[in-house]
Amino acid sequence: MTPARAADTLGMPEAEMRALGHQMVEMVIAHLVGRAEEKAIEVTDRASLEAVIGGPVPQEPSDAASALATLRAHVIPKQQHGDHPRYFARVPSPAAFTGILGDWLATGFNSIAASWVGGSGTAVTELVVIDWLRQCMRMPEGTQGIIVSGGSLANFTAFAAAFAAKGRGVVYTNDQTHASLKRNLTAAGLSMSDIRVLKTNARQEYDLDALAQAIRADKAAGLKPVMVICNAGTTNTGAVDPLHAIAAFARSENLWMHVDGAYGGPAALTAQGAQDLAGMELADSLVIDPHKWLFQPYDCGVVLVRHPGALERAFAMSPEYLKDVMGGEDSVDLFNRSLELTRKARALKLWLTFKTHGITQIAAGIQAGMDIAVRAQAMVETQPDVWELVTPAKLAILTFARRGAGPQDHERLVAQLTEEGWATLSSTNIMGRTVLRLCTLNPLTTDEDIRATLGRLAVMPVFGS
Numbered sequence: 001m002t003p004a005r006a007a008d009t010l011g012m013p014e015a016e017m018r019a020l021g022h023q024m025v026e027m028v029i030a031h032l033v034g035r036a037e038e039k040a041i042e043v044t045d046r047a048s049l050e051a052v053i054g055g056p057v058p059q060e061p062s063d064a065a066s067a068l069a070t071l072r073a074h075v076i077p078k079q080q081h082g083d084h085p086r087y088f089a090r091v092p093s094p095a096a097f098t099g100i101l102g103d104w105l106a107t108g109f110n111s112i113a114a115s116w117v118g119g120s121g122t123a124v125t126e127l128v129v130i131d132w133l134r135q136c137m138r139m140p141e142g143t144q145g146i147i148v149s150g151g152s153l154a155n156f157t158a159f160a161a162a163f164a165a166k167g168r169g170v171v172y173t174n175d176q177t178h179a180s181l182k183r184n185l186t187a188a189g190l191s192m193s194d195i196r197v198l199k200t201n202a203r204q205e206y207d208l209d210a211l212a213q214a215i216r217a218d219k220a221a222g223l224k225p226v227m228v229i230c231n232a233g234t235t236n237t238g239a240v241d242p243l244h245a246i247a248a249f250a251r252s253e254n255l256w257m258h259v260d261g262a263y264g265g266p267a268a269l270t271a272q273g274a275q276d277l278a279g280m281e282l283a284d285s286l287v288i289d290p291h292k293w294l295f296q297p298y299d300c301g302v303v304l305v306r307h308p309g310a311l312e313r314a315f316a317m318s319p320e321y322l323k324d325v326m327g328g329e330d331s332v333d334l335f336n337r338s339l340e341l342t343r344k345a346r347a348l349k350l351w352l353t354f355k356t357h358g359i360t361q362i363a364a365g366i367q368a369g370m371d372i373a374v375r376a377q378a379m380v381e382t383q384p385d386v387w388e389l390v391t392p393a394k395l396a397i398l399t400f401a402r403r404g405a406g407p408q409d410h411e412r413l414v415a416q417l418t419e420e421g422w423a424t425l426s427s428t429n430i431m432g433r434t435v436l437r438l439c440t441l442n443p444l445t446t447d448e449d450i451r452a453t454l455g456r457l458a459v460m461p462v463f464g465s
């Protein structure tokens with residue numbers, strides 16, 4: 001008789017696999033249920049953690065349950081917890097359980113979405129999800145896209161499509177454009193002399209006259225303007241560039257219009273957000289990050305490109321060793337739409353979330369985050385002797401300053417709050433001034449969470465100028 005094949009490649013017995021799997025589910029759900037009691041952020045020093053998890057390369061087998069417990073106890077806590085209701089720093093990531101489940105499913109089955117023959121089920125799922133997102137963002141039929149690891153890679157992918165379509169030349173950004181986009185442009189081979197960084201106006205948006213003037217000056221100098229990059233929700237203040245006006249201008253100047261909605265884009269699912277983001281749908285390429293405001297766990301970024309075939313024109317390859325797995329007419333080999341060949345099936349988690357919750361519940365979750373920021377603004381404004389509002393709630397971000405704070409005080413307040421870990425927020429620079437910034441994407445945040453966070457910041461010492 002042929003001996004039964006082991007269930008695990010490296011020989012873990014089935015009973016142990018089941019026990020560990022159940023333990024993992026319990027561990028994650030216990031975290032989700034009790035997360036408000038945990039810290040929002042915790043930092044470690046290298047030596048003390050290495051003392052627990054480092055040492056020589058393990059040579060002999062050891063107990064998986066205790067190794068897992070070590071990771072849970074010593075590694076997992078030491079991070080920023082983007083799903084914590086008092087995590088207000090940078091951009092939170094309040095992943096929904098359906099997103100987590102879909103990710104586990106893809107991991108458990110080692111699901112790949114690269115070639116058609118090698119993953120037609122996962123490819124169709126991705127094409128379906130991309131088209132749902134296209135409709136949510138109101139882009140025209142025919143728009144295509146791809147899911148990558150996040151906003152950085154999604155923006156890079158869009159730029160490659162833009163350069164393939166328009167050639168290389170001068171690219172326009174502004175001082176609120178996320179730093180990763182400038183990094184993308186130089187990594188794509190542009191020199192800093194090809195990148196204009198225009199000063200924004202008092203609303204942190206493009207100054208249209210300055211943009212037109214910069215383009216005129218470049219043309220007069222014999223240069224070739226190729227792309228204007230717009231923000232649909234800046235990381236600093238949630239500002240949105242005048243997208244309609246820029247779209248008209250880009251068409252008349254034959255420029256590729258790229259919109260970075262990595263953070264703010266999903267707000268278009270709400271009535272208020274759709275108003276704030278009007279014109280986003282006119283983009284030649286648009287980026288949104290489901291691991292920010294579409295309740296997905298890391299990693300998940302999406303690029304949508306208006307022009308059919310534009311991604312393939314930038315990325316297609318057909319080496320002899322992939323011919324067997326490539327599809328024919330009416331199929332899509334997703335590896336031809338970005339730099340990734342082997343790619344995890346990231347669409348499964350998005351599909352499960354869309355299918356389970358529908359736009360109704362997803363949009364309600366996004367609206368909740370926007371409402372929390374409005375209530376946080378009201379709390380700031382009702383204590384004018386303690387706080388000064390710097391920029392109002394926009395796409396769930398507000399910035400404010402502590403009265404009497406000196407140049408370094410806001411960074412100190414953030415450092416102290418982060419050190420305590422009960423809550424955390426960011427400091428940033430708005431028009432030359434360091435301020436405090438709250439980003440309230442998590443629908444689980446309560447008014448008391450905000451009130452208590454402001455309360456802690458209000459009693460910390462400041463040193464003034």
Ligand SMILES: Cc1ncc(COP(=O)(O)O)c(C=O)c1O
Nearest residue numbers: 091150151152178180235262263
């Ligand atoms: C507006 C914006 N664009 C791009 C990025 C980069 O995205 P990622 O961190 O997913 O690579 C971010 C990240 O916060 C962002 O806020």
